[in-house]
Amino acid sequence: MPDDEYMKQRGLDWGAAYRRLARLATATEASLVSDPEQEQAVLDERARQLSRTATPTAAPGHLLELILFHVDEQDYALETRFVREVLRSSEQRVLLPGAPPQLRGVTLLHGEVLAVVELAPLFGRPAPTQHGPVLVLGPSRAELGLRVDHVREVLSLTRDSFLPPPAALSGQDRTLVSGITREGIIVLEGEALLGDGRLFFDLSEERVT
Template identity: 35%
Template sequence: MTEGERRRAGAPIDWKALEDRLARAASALGAGARPSGDAARAALQARARALAAPPPAPRPAGARPVLAFRLGGERYALETEVVREVARPPRLARLPGAPAFVAGLANLRGELVDVIDVREYLGAPPVPADERTRLVVLGAERAELALLADEVDGLDELVPADLLPAPAAPRRARPEYVRGVTAAGLALLDGPALLRDPRLVVDAPSLPTEVT
């Protein structure tokens, strides 16, 4: 007689049988949810790897985000607060009578920006432009200046207080542009100094009437 038949017949409930049935059902559900041996080992191995992985290194005190790029095989950086964007160089308009370090004028979405090649100032050898060449556009409220870069490495971090004095370089015409060098050889440029240097400003009369 089933439990339902016993109830309809008015027979007392067999609590012991009911408990046994519930226990068997719980055991069956647990067995179904239990992973197989291979799955269990894989889960344990994944958990062990996660626990064994070293924690991320703490960010050094005073670390500042910088954009790292290359000029003539050497690595330079600018603090990101002076960098507006990195762009592929469009066709540059040559400026008649402009100094040799002025590569030209770029039209960046309708905004005309002077493009400066600071290799000579930094003592970096010239490198022919290729598909890796980029413009590092500087400015606060607007794009004020763009530097030619042979290649952009991406974002990095450095601690300005840990910078070493830049080694003397006879070919470096503007040593004041270099704030210092990290132990790994990354030279930090002084972005604000570049932006306020009047020698890098091209006179308006020399600008062409149209840039494409």
């Protein structure tokens, strides 16, 4: 996991990033005040998220509820119990020049700073440059934002219908994959993804006021 010295060597200006996030927070607050309907929609969405209950871990032969998404010419799936919400776009994020390729930037989520990361570099591919939706991940609270190209649908599959992870994967990369479907969808292991130190960074000033 990158430490403060690593960040300094990479030339990351956290102070500038937080100043930009503060401006984004101010602009977001102003837009909500000027648009009561949008403000109510945001409040309704928060209420729906708070009312969600975690889905217990499914046994091997039971159905898993998965969210299907597309990144860099590959379809992936992840259990919905690890996805708290979906942000429409990653455009309102602060880029961090010099950051490792898997760190796309940071953004604000309900006043909290959230790291937005890329999946492709974990599998040895270049990080895409286009914008797209962000999956907010975390079983009980928002821990990570995962930028994707498209969110396709929610589907149900049984774990014992998966094929083994591709032979080309090895080591840490292999632990991120539960299996692959016969249609070529890579099913990610949510706990391993949220426990991968390559995706977590020291965001020292967590809250923007």
